[in-house]
Amino acid sequence: MKEIGLIEDDNILRNAYAKYFKITQTFKVVFSVPDIADALSPGTLHPDIILLDVNLRSGSGIDGIKVLSSRFPNSKIVILSSMEDARLTRLAIENGATGYMLKSSSLAYITESLLKLDEGGIPFSPATISHVVQTTQRESRTEISELTKRELELVKLLSEGLANKTAADRLNVTYFTINQHLKNIYKKLGINSKSELISWYLNK
Known part of the structure; x- marks a missing residue:
């Protein structure tokens, strides 16, 4: 528990x-x-x-x-x-x-x-997910070029509140692949957690 x-x-x-x-x-x-x-x-x-x-x-x-x-x-x-x-x-x-x-x-x-x-x-909550989505649609930042198209697709899904397993199903890949993508993303951006990743995405 x-x-x-x-x-x-x-x-x-x-x-x-x-x-x-x-x-x-x-x-x-x-x-x-x-x-x-x-x-x-x-x-x-x-x-x-x-x-x-x-x-x-x-x-x-x-x-x-x-x-x-x-x-x-x-x-x-x-x-x-x-x-x-x-x-x-x-x-x-x-x-x-x-x-x-x-x-x-x-x-x-x-x-x-x-x-x-x-x-x-x-x-x-559904309303606060929309806050995140609206913010990401308004802003851009050059660091976005550091990630591949698939990595960006994953970050977008996670920022909308999807769990890793759900994101794996949506992208038609395995749970292991999602974890590997996240490790690569964290390394590229110099971060260590999903909250830091979303913070980066909110400001990209």
């Missing part, structure tokens, strides 16, 4: 998430706190996933992504916000978030998206 940490200042909502995960036995909640400072307390367990709100008492959760990444280097940070804003989606990914989901999404959809992380999926 995957372990999850919740950072949400609305006590009722935070408790509802924790209760849902416990009832469905999808995740084990290792901490459930109202602010980032509470999660940074000594002795806090390191979860596999951190669900992070944007509007917190101490300020923007997005500004705290890098602090959390430093404290929990192996945790995937996913924004869970009521704010549907293309600029915030982009900023969250640039700061190192793995995904950006909306609280208006059903708990079942949120859970399913988080479970796909092991398959290389990137959790987005």
